[in-house]
Amino acid sequence: MTTLPQLSEYQARVNQLLANKLDGLPVNDTKLLEAMRYGLLIGGKRMRPYLVYTTGLALGAKLEDLDGIACALECIHAYSLLHDDLPAMDDDDLRRGQPTCHKAFDEATAILAGDSLQTLAFDFLANHPFSDFGQQKMPTLLQQLVAAAGYQGMCGGQALDLSATDKRVSLNELETIHKLKTGALLKASVTMASECALQVTDEQKTTLATFAELIGLAYQVQDDIIDITSTQEQLGKPKGSDIEANKSTYPALLGLADAQQKAETLYQESLQALATLPYNTDTLADFATFIVRRTH
Amino acid sequence: MTTLPQLSEYQARVNQLLANKLDGLPVNDTKLLEAMRYGLLIGGKRMRPYLVYTTGLALGAKLEDLDGIACALECIHAYSLLHDDLPAMDDDDLRRGQPTCHKAFDEATAILAGDSLQTLAFDFLANHPFSDFGQQKMPTLLQQLVAAAGYQGMCGGQALDLSATDKRVSLNELETIHKLKTGALLKASVTMASECALQVTDEQKTTLATFAELIGLAYQVQDDIIDITSTQEQLGKPKGSDIEANKSTYPALLGLADAQQKAETLYQESLQALATLPYNTDTLADFATFIVRRTH
Numbered sequence: 001m002t003t004l005p006q007l008s009e010y011q012a013r014v015n016q017l018l019a020n021k022l023d024g025l026p027v028n029d030t031k032l033l034e035a036m037r038y039g040l041l042i043g044g045k046r047m048r049p050y051l052v053y054t055t056g057l058a059l060g061a062k063l064e065d066l067d068g069i070a071c072a073l074e075c076i077h078a079y080s081l082l083h084d085d086l087p088a089m090d091d092d093d094l095r096r097g098q099p100t101c102h103k104a105f106d107e108a109t110a111i112l113a114g115d116s117l118q119t120l121a122f123d124f125l126a127n128h129p130f131s132d133f134g135q136q137k138m139p140t141l142l143q144q145l146v147a148a149a150g151y152q153g154m155c156g157g158q159a160l161d162l163s164a165t166d167k168r169v170s171l172n173e174l175e176t177i178h179k180l181k182t183g184a185l186l187k188a189s190v191t192m193a194s195e196c197a198l199q200v201t202d203e204q205k206t207t208l209a210t211f212a213e214l215i216g217l218a219y220q221v222q223d224d225i226i227d228i229t230s231t232q233e234q235l236g237k238p239k240g241s242d243i244e245a246n247k248s249t250y251p252a253l254l255g256l257a258d259a260q261q262k263a264e265t266l267y268q269e270s271l272q273a274l275a276t277l278p279y280n281t282d283t284l285a286d287f288a289t290f291i292v293r294r295t296h
Numbered sequence: 297m298t299t300l301p302q303l304s305e306y307q308a309r310v311n312q313l314l315a316n317k318l319d320g321l322p323v324n325d326t327k328l329l330e331a332m333r334y335g336l337l338i339g340g341k342r343m344r345p346y347l348v349y350t351t352g353l354a355l356g357a358k359l360e361d362l363d364g365i366a367c368a369l370e371c372i373h374a375y376s377l378l379h380d381d382l383p384a385m386d387d388d389d390l391r392r393g394q395p396t397c398h399k400a401f402d403e404a405t406a407i408l409a410g411d412s413l414q415t416l417a418f419d420f421l422a423n424h425p426f427s428d429f430g431q432q433k434m435p436t437l438l439q440q441l442v443a444a445a446g447y448q449g450m451c452g453g454q455a456l457d458l459s460a461t462d463k464r465v466s467l468n469e470l471e472t473i474h475k476l477k478t479g480a481l482l483k484a485s486v487t488m489a490s491e492c493a494l495q496v497t498d499e500q501k502t503t504l505a506t507f508a509e510l511i512g513l514a515y516q517v518q519d520d521i522i523d524i525t526s527t528q529e530q531l532g533k534p535k536g537s538d539i540e541a542n543k544s545t546y547p548a549l550l551g552l553a554d555a556q557q558k559a560e561t562l563y564q565e566s567l568q569a570l571a572t573l574p575y576n577t578d579t580l581a582d583f584a585t586f587i588v589r590r591t592h
Contacts, residue, residue, distance in 0.1 A: 025447055032455035088403035107384035112455050115379060119446030122418050126438040142422040150415030151321055159328035159408050
């Protein structure tokens with residue numbers, strides 16, 4: 001499995017929703033709005049929306065609720081990329097084969113576009129036409145988005161990642177970094193989607209959260225592997241950029257073979273978690289397969 | 297009126313609530329947490345919380361609801377200062393007489409602390425113990441916070457302000473910048489607080505919003521005046537820093553005397569708005585007086 005069924009359909013869906021949202025904003029500041037559009041729509045695999053739709057539809061959630069959640073999470077992800085790429089952070093010139101936002105515009109605009117995209121995530125929770133059931137779940141959805149995005153989630157993970165640069169960290173420390181930096185949003189994709197499904201029990205939600213944690217970690221291990229086994233053309237950024245930036249990676253800590261084995265183990269455990277659920281979770285299993293089989 | 301009744305009481309109250317929130321966060325990353333604390337607790341007049349409490353209590357809102365709103369707005373304000381001070385933006389070394397966050401820590405940490413403080417604002421809406429009535433109003437409160445903070449509010453205003461640097465803008469353009477950059481949060485302080493009061497009519501809410509717009513603008517005009525009439529010691533930053541940064545200001549566009557007259561006119565109009573309300577709004581009138589009489 002190196003492609004995902006319905007990926008392009010979900011990509012098109014979320015891209016349209018995000019574009020509609022930006023089109024609906026007043027043109028106060030053309031440059032800022034264009035930078036937000038650049039950051040949000042220039043590309044991206046839309047893994048988080050894919051997980052939201054796949055999880056939610058497997059569990060019987062309403063599509064309109066999943067739309068709002070998918071857009072909110074993608075806004076958080078997009079803002080984090082704009083800020084992570086800044087010279088003071090990872091100092092990347094390329095993202096998805098294109099100039100990073102601060103290269104295409106300027107640093108101030110990239111900072112403000114990121115800030116605005118974070119607010120836009122909460123704008124989706126506030127203003128997207130959720131179903132009545134989705135609206136009832138809003139306090140929980142808001143709590144989950146906050147926990148995934150902020151100090152206790154993604155932001156904290158990026159800070160830990162920066163602190164770990166130029167240092168050799170332990171495997172445990174690396175795992176904590178990734179659980180927060182990338183894992184928190186991937187987990188929220190699954191938990192927020194499952195929150196909008198009517199009949200899912202708390203135990204099943206916990207199992208789904210475990211599945212999400214496992215594939216979140218597998219995703220990062222595979223990302224580290226790809227960074228050294230893929231080509232610049234495939235990556236859309238220079239090969240070996242993690243090593244270049246003195247980042248700790250799974251292959252660096254474990255060696256390539258053991259890192260590949262780790263991805264495989266996480267994958268198998270994620271499938272075992274899914275197998276306990278009384279739903280057709282084939283699409284989630286496909287996602288897990290895709291995560292560890294992708295080569296770029 | 298050069299001091300505000302109960303200002304120190306409300307300052308102490310909101311500072312304690314903000315400190316408690318930070319104390320409750322897990323210590324994942326000491327540096328990031330300290331930078332958030334620095335940005336949130338190093339000082340500040342707490343004008344937005346003051347407006348929240350003063351408005352809400354005049355209208356009979358519950359104190360616990362005002363607490364959550366005051367903290368949320370102050371988190372947004374604090375994050376904006378961290379980002380505005382960055383070298384790529386206003387490039388300020390001093391804030392409230394202390395090194396700015398990126399000087400005390402580093403740029404990456406200041407960016408991430410700002411990002412985390414923005415999320416923390418929404419964390420207050422998500423997790424603060426609002427009353428049942430406050431909880432019922434949460435969808436509206438969330439909408440108002442989003443509108444005040446993001447592209448359509450403060451962020452958009454900062455972008456317009458940066459675009460206007462080194463240019464001569466019209467009075468209308470300057471007013472739009474300030475309505476968004478500082479006015480939006482001040483207005484939200486009043487509108488979010490009035491949302492939590494049980495018996496306030498929509499018409500009264502509109503009048504309160506008008507009052508807030510008028511004093512928001514007066515606040516900025518007076519700020520511009522103070523920037524050239526105050527001392528560095530009073531300001532906690534170099535005098536004339538707006539002029540130094542080639543920012544358009546009211547005194548620059550109108551001359552000092554006409555800028556002072558403009559502040560006075562806005563002040564009188566704000567009092568007229570208050571006078572139509574069937575509440576004791578003396579404390580809001582005191583605030584308006586304070587805004588245009590303060591000298592630093």
